[in-house]
Amino acid sequence: MNFFKTDLETLHAQLVAKELTVEELVTATLDNIAKIDSKYQAFITVMDESALAQARALDERGVDPDEILSGIPYGIKDNLVTKGVLTTAASRMLANFVPIYDATVVANLKKHGAIGVGKLNMDEFAMGSTTETSYFQETKNAWDQTKVPGGSSGGSAVAVATGQVPFALGTDTGGSVRQPAAFNGIVGMKPTYGRISRFGAIAFGSSFDQVGILTRTVKDNAYVLAAAAGHDDQDQTSSDRPVPDYAAQLTTDLSGLKVAVPSEYFGAGVDKNVQATVKAAINQLVKLGASVDTVSLPHTKYGVAAYYILASSEASSNLQRFDGIRYGYRASDAKTLEEVYVQSRSQGFGPEVKRRIMLGTYSLSAGSYDAFFKKAAQVRTLMIEDFQRVFADYDIIVAPTAPNVAYDFGQNTDDPEVTYMNDALTIPVNMAGLPAMSINAGFVNGLPVGMQLIGAAFAEATLYQVGYAFEQATKLYEQIPGGEH
Amino acid sequence: MAQEPLSKTEVEAVASLAKLTLQPEEAASMTEQLAKIFDLVNTLAEVDTTGVKPTYSPSDVQNVLRADVAVDAQQATALLANAPEREGDLIKVPAIIDEGADK
Amino acid sequence: MTVPNFETTIGLEVHIELKTQSKAMSPAPAEYGAQPNQKTNVIDWGYPGVLPQANQGALEYGMMAATALHASVTRDLHWDRKNYFYPDNPKAYQITQQETPIGREGWLEIEVDGEKKRVGITELHVEEDAGKNTHGTDGYSYVDLNRQGTPLIEIVGAPDLHSPEEAYAYLEALREAIQFTGISDVKMQEGSMRVDANISIRPVGSDQYGTKVELKNLNSFNYVRKGLAFEEERQAKIYLAGGTVRQQTRRYDEATGGTILMREKETADDYRYFPEPDLAPIKVSDEWVDEVAQRLPKSAPERRAHYVGTLGLEPYDAKVLTQTLAMSDFFDATVAAGANPKRAANYLMGDVNAYLNEKQVDLEDTQLTPAHLAAMINLIEDGTISTKMAKRVFTAITEGKDPIAFVEEKGLKQLSDPKDLQPIIDQVLDANEQSVIDFHGGKDRAVGYLIGQIMKVTHGNANPSVVNQLLMTALQARKPE
Ligand SMILES: [Mg+2]
Numbered sequence A: 001m002n003f004f005k006t007d008l009e010t011l012h013a014q015l016v017a018k019e020l021t022v023e024e025l026v027t028a029t030l031d032n033i034a035k036i037d038s039k040y041q042a043f044i045t046v047m048d049e050s051a052l053a054q055a056r057a058l059d060e061r062g063v064d065p066d067e068i069l070s071g072i073p074y075g076i077k078d079n080l081v082t083k084g085v086l087t088t089a090a091s092r093m094l095a096n097f098v099p100i101y102d103a104t105v106v107a108n109l110k111k112h113g114a115i116g117v118g119k120l121n122m123d124e125f126a127m128g129s130t131t132e133t134s135y136f137q138e139t140k141n142a143w144d145q146t147k148v149p150g151g152s153s154g155g156s157a158v159a160v161a162t163g164q165v166p167f168a169l170g171t172d173t174g175g176s177v178r179q180p181a182a183f184n185g186i187v188g189m190k191p192t193y194g195r196i197s198r199f200g201a202i203a204f205g206s207s208f209d210q211v212g213i214l215t216r217t218v219k220d221n222a223y224v225l226a227a228a229a230g231h232d233d234q235d236q237t238s239s240d241r242p243v244p245d246y247a248a249q250l251t252t253d254l255s256g257l258k259v260a261v262p263s264e265y266f267g268a269g270v271d272k273n274v275q276a277t278v279k280a281a282i283n284q285l286v287k288l289g290a291s292v293d294t295v296s297l298p299h300t301k302y303g304v305a306a307y308y309i310l311a312s313s314e315a316s317s318n319l320q321r322f323d324g325i326r327y328g329y330r331a332s333d334a335k336t337l338e339e340v341y342v343q344s345r346s347q348g349f350g351p352e353v354k355r356r357i358m359l360g361t362y363s364l365s366a367g368s369y370d371a372f373f374k375k376a377a378q379v380r381t382l383m384i385e386d387f388q389r390v391f392a393d394y395d396i397i398v399a400p401t402a403p404n405v406a407y408d409f410g411q412n413t414d415d416p417e418v419t420y421m422n423d424a425l426t427i428p429v430n431m432a433g434l435p436a437m438s439i440n441a442g443f444v445n446g447l448p449v450g451m452q453l454i455g456a457a458f459a460e461a462t463l464y465q466v467g468y469a470f471e472q473a474t475k476l477y478e479q480i481p482g483g484e485h
Numbered sequence B: 001m002a003q004e005p006l007s008k009t010e011v012e013a014v015a016s017l018a019k020l021t022l023q024p025e026e027a028a029s030m031t032e033q034l035a036k037i038f039d040l041v042n043t044l045a046e047v048d049t050t051g052v053k054p055t056y057s058p059s060d061v062q063n064v065l066r067a068d069v070a071v072d073a074q075q076a077t078a079l080l081a082n083a084p085e086r087e088g089d090l091i092k093v094p095a096i097i098d099e100g101a102d103k
Numbered sequence C: 001m002t003v004p005n006f007e008t009t010i011g012l013e014v015h016i017e018l019k020t021q022s023k024a025m026s027p028a029p030a031e032y033g034a035q036p037n038q039k040t041n042v043i044d045w046g047y048p049g050v051l052p053q054a055n056q057g058a059l060e061y062g063m064m065a066a067t068a069l070h071a072s073v074t075r076d077l078h079w080d081r082k083n084y085f086y087p088d089n090p091k092a093y094q095i096t097q098q099e100t101p102i103g104r105e106g107w108l109e110i111e112v113d114g115e116k117k118r119v120g121i122t123e124l125h126v127e128e129d130a131g132k133n134t135h136g137t138d139g140y141s142y143v144d145l146n147r148q149g150t151p152l153i154e155i156v157g158a159p160d161l162h163s164p165e166e167a168y169a170y171l172e173a174l175r176e177a178i179q180f181t182g183i184s185d186v187k188m189q190e191g192s193m194r195v196d197a198n199i200s201i202r203p204v205g206s207d208q209y210g211t212k213v214e215l216k217n218l219n220s221f222n223y224v225r226k227g228l229a230f231e232e233e234r235q236a237k238i239y240l241a242g243g244t245v246r247q248q249t250r251r252y253d254e255a256t257g258g259t260i261l262m263r264e265k266e267t268a269d270d271y272r273y274f275p276e277p278d279l280a281p282i283k284v285s286d287e288w289v290d291e292v293a294q295r296l297p298k299s300a301p302e303r304r305a306h307y308v309g310t311l312g313l314e315p316y317d318a319k320v321l322t323q324t325l326a327m328s329d330f331f332d333a334t335v336a337a338g339a340n341p342k343r344a345a346n347y348l349m350g351d352v353n354a355y356l357n358e359k360q361v362d363l364e365d366t367q368l369t370p371a372h373l374a375a376m377i378n379l380i381e382d383g384t385i386s387t388k389m390a391k392r393v394f395t396a397i398t399e400g401k402d403p404i405a406f407v408e409e410k411g412l413k414q415l416s417d418p419k420d421l422q423p424i425i426d427q428v429l430d431a432n433e434q435s436v437i438d439f440h441g442g443k444d445r446a447v448g449y450l451i452g453q454i455m456k457v458t459h460g461n462a463n464p465s466v467v468n469q470l471l472m473t474a475l476q477a478r479k480p481e
């Protein structure tokens, strides 16, 4: 079965009423993946055995009527570690790596009864925005298989958009949940930094990384975040703020909501049709009661440069542990210790990963630290202050998620500068650690356009309220990728 | 204070610090690509950051510490099973010649 | 030992392993001597996705060390990463406190040849230890990560030391100061105290330091002293021959007492330090510093002043008792349990130390308790047992036995009551008339013989001083007319 016409509440009701057993649901999900995923290649690993075992155990115990996720199948980006299940981060480096522990977010969802059915393709170590840097396979866009799915959580977005799973986990370091959500016309939430534990999320840029949630609808997303979030002793940067019941706070009335629209997000480089689609969506918010002003986030244009320095610096350090000594890929031809290091890393990492390691290593090295790393960290402060000024007066910032709709494969791979600019609208949020959500705002040439809702720290509930009101008014989620489903 | 693009020698020095080796074509394209990234980075020089405190994390949490209680995870067997080479309970590596860093 | 016309500058960098229950950044047990890799978890192995968990105990031990070394405790702390690849360094970075060390600007007092001097401590930081590599003869090395993540404090001394003897005295003072905080065993032989030394020499009067040489493999204070002395001379010879000293890392060679080149340092290592994004920054309040300082045991100098001034011990004895924190604590507890301080001191310096040497154990690993020792001393003081009997009782308390119960059980009561002793003495004198005659004839030896006879009858349980007194009176009474 696919999940185009159903949502979590409906599925939950069917499971509780025993119209459907968990085993039937999981079997049907796995059958559908087996049937259609060869076309999209969203999955790296399908977790047949563990999913079915968990389903049978749950049927025996009985679905919990108070847990909306009880018995619900879902997909997991392959940089979130799963106990006993291959976890590759889409890298040759970890092509054989089977972790002995679950990421906290996976453990949290398991506690709530959700059933992981597979590990999803991504850009290698989450570095990229097209999923093309994966060592394993090329994932296709749900709406047009000649287009990229976005990235780095491309597999997660496509698995949801093609109806293979009701929801999926991604990670978002510079836009990696929101941009593929936008390219595939679904809802992608990157919560506030610290809202979801990072324990077990294979680190890319530690001060940017945040686990995110991809769903078809806003309400589904709200349910999943509530189960996924919360303080974790294993992540000392995770927040201990209580997790609200987001789904209970949804509304269709936006009266009194103050919306800020940053002029920098509608400048050169942002496709005119994308701009028009998002502006029309903003008008829809006004119809629902919101007031809108144009504001300025003056340091936006420096975001990409500062981000690439900082995130790559952290990545260069985070990825040093992949050295061929304790786990993961070891070059078979390495004889000396130096060769074990150098050959294993040179053969185990792909070009994009090496490029960022190089940039990061250089940025942190003795002669460049001040001009690169420290300077970028100062610019980060200025970007945070930009946001603080706006949120002193406004409830939410609304902008496009990406400067364009999904494009052809191979388009930008040779020119990092062009590819990096594609992240310009999503990066500032990660610089400031803010929550942001992409929601489908309409279509250009049959491809979805993402509208980005940005909130103040820990204001996820506001993003869900605005997203829900918009979604209920437009019902865009009822449009599904055409073709042979 | 614009950043000059790196020379091929400098690129190799960075690669060696990162324990990477670049094939000749790779080194050439890496040098070129890094040059483009440096163009981007150079835009930061426009920003006046005098007196601006750097931000290293957007997190507002502080003083998070774990109580000093030991937990014996009993994971040694599983951990050792992942090592590409081992000898009994030890991880095996080609001989260490250099003495490493000052700890 | 100083080389004429040259001035020596020595800076010591000391790493001390902290005696916490768990590791600095993971909850794995911080245990010495386990089977390889058994006390490790996914954090120690630097597995993908794992995050460090900073240990409050390790940080507070760092605060204690800073306080004990008269350093100021830094109030605004964050952790940093120090990046380098090495097989015993699984993450390829060490979490340390490069930018905000826990303590700054401390000092220690040392004494060399009767002269006292303050030596500066530049900074102290809390950090993770690395694992351990062993080098095979088979072309391989072997890695054990048990030690990986054990908390360390690194104590960076100022370049205030001008001779190997001063360096030695500094290390003794440092070991004592740290040991009396209770945060470390500070044992060179177990690696819980490790020393690296930097040494340079320059012509007297020069305002520029000479080229610095770093010494490693200094596994005892003596080796530090010998290695530095060797290096002083080696460098002086080079200068005197018109050469230049090269910046090197050299290792001390135990066999020859010399130093051997390990590597030349042409460029500084690039550790690419940056703030650790996986850990929250720490604000240290005044209250926190005070609360931790209150947990500090009394320092060795304070204890010695108390032993001499209040308890009336000799300065030398006070020094011996403060050789280790365990000994000093044991002494204090024995006195607190009611023992005579002088007798307690004598027992600890005598029988107890002899016992520890013979068994090659530490005081804390024996079954001796202050309560038992105090009880035994009180049995001697009140005449219940003789010092000779006490030998047996001492053996009993080393086996964990209660001395009062032991004395009771073995019937080790000393006979001190004249009512009990008088008849025995009379009986012995009756049986040894010749000895009585000899005594009165001026042969003092007769007394010893008679005491021996009395002891034989009493199985050695008679109180010798009471016996002596009663015997003399009885002999006088039997003076022949
Ligand atoms: Mg050091």
Ligand SMILES: [Zn+2]
Binding pocket: B102, B103, C015, C127, C154
């Ligand atoms: Zn150190």
